Amino acid sequence: xxxxxxxxxxxxxxxxxxxxxxxxxxxxxxxxxxxxxxxxxxxxxxxxxxxxxxxxxxxxxxxxxxxxxxxxxxxxxxxxxxxxxxxxxxxxxxxxxxxxxxxxxxxxxxxxxxxxxxxxxxxxxxxxxxxxxxxxxxxxx
Numbered sequence: 192x193x194x195x196x197x198x199x200x201x202x203x204x205x206x207x208x209x210x211x212x213x214x215x216x217x218x219x220x221x222x223x224x225x226x227x228x229x230x231x232x233x234x235x236x237x238x239x240x241x242x243x244x245x246x247x248x249x250x251x252x253x254x255x256x257x258x259x260x261x262x263x264x265x266x267x268x269x270x271x272x273x274x275x276x277x278x279x280x281x282x283x284x285x286x287x288x289x290x291x292x293x294x295x296x297x298x299x300x301x302x303x304x305x306x307x308x309x310x311x312x313x314x315x316x317x318x319x320x321x322x323x324x325x326x327x328x329x330x331x332x
Contacts, residue, residue, distance in 0.1 A: 215242040217249070222314045228321040235270065235322045242311055249312050253320060255289065255302040270322050272306050277315035283308055 217223040217240040225238045238253035251272060274283040287304040 214250075215244065216240075217242055217312065223312055223316050223318060225318045225320065228319070233322055235320050238318070238320050240312070240318055247311050249308040249310065251306040251308070251318060253304050255300075255304070255322060268302075268322075268324055270304050270320060272304075273319040273321075274308070274312065275317045275319070276313055277317075282312070282316065 218225055218238075223240045225240065227233050227235050227238060234255050236254050236256050238251065241250045241252070242248075243250055251274075253270070255270070268289065269286055270289060272283070272285045272287060273281060274285075276282055283306070285306045287306045289302040289304050291300050291302045
């Protein structure tokens, strides 16, 4: 009866591969440029932009590492994602919800964010990602 687990593992890997095949990574192909404010010092890492072939939408995903979160990991911390066309017009201005994960109140927190856009981005578009540690005047949540 060892065949059943092997067949299940093969079916699961095939399903995951078919889901990944429906996405086109726009950052690796060079069609979209990603700029992260503060560069290497920013806690925002691994921002990827994908074209979802099923619904012709765009998905922007990123991870946040190394932010101190002793008691209130979510209080005031937020991300701004601004998408601009090649000619400089703003296509989208989003403030996605960050899904925080903490293992201990004395360790740093990690977070993930996702932005979904209904349309495909034009070639040469720029995605600006800015992380803020607290509230400021222009932040709406």
